[in-house]
Amino acid sequence: MSKSHISTHLRQQVAEQSRDRCCYCQSQQRYIGILLTVEHIIPESLGGTTTLDNLCLACWDCNLIKGNRIAAIEPNTGTTVRLFHPNKQKWSEHFCWSDDGIYMIGITPIGRATVVALKLNRPVLLLHARRFWTEVGWHPPR
Numbered sequence: 001m002s003k004s005h006i007s008t009h010l011r012q013q014v015a016e017q018s019r020d021r022c023c024y025c026q027s028q029q030r031y032i033g034i035l036l037t038v039e040h041i042i043p044e045s046l047g048g049t050t051t052l053d054n055l056c057l058a059c060w061d062c063n064l065i066k067g068n069r070i071a072a073i074e075p076n077t078g079t080t081v082r083l084f085h086p087n088k089q090k091w092s093e094h095f096c097w098s099d100d101g102i103y104m105i106g107i108t109p110i111g112r113a114t115v116v117a118l119k120l121n122r123p124v125l126l127l128h129a130r131r132f133w134t135e136v137g138w139h140p141p142r
């Protein structure tokens with residue numbers, strides 16, 4: 001979690017850069033009902049700076065689950081890989097949605113490790129919410 005103060009201006013820049021959605025689970029700000037957090041991609045405890053390139057929007061759950069990690073286990077090989085970096089890597093190169101839009105699928109080692117580590121298919125909230133959002137045409141985000 002962030003300890004540094006984030007100015008309103010910086011928050012606006014981060015929100016724009018993150019396209020007003022959680023950079024991990026892709027939940028969109030306008031549908032979730034609570035304010036997304038500003039998350040340090042490289043945690044401050046590991047030397048990450050409070051600058052636009054190291055900040056992204058994240059929902060509370062993704063932020064908490066990620067904690068101060070920057071790496072995770074790739075489930076197919078058991079090797080440790082870096083977590084997805086929302087500002088340096090392209091979402092669509094590491095993830096895709098299942099045909100019904102409900103499940104996020106990792107398509108690279110980084111994608112697979114990030115889906116597992118951040119529990120990006122959390123049943124209680126994400127799957128139920130995505131099912132509803134898909135029904136009303138709000139999901140997946142374009």
Ligand SMILES: [Zn+2]
Nearest residue numbers: 022025059062
């Ligand atoms: Zn999230």
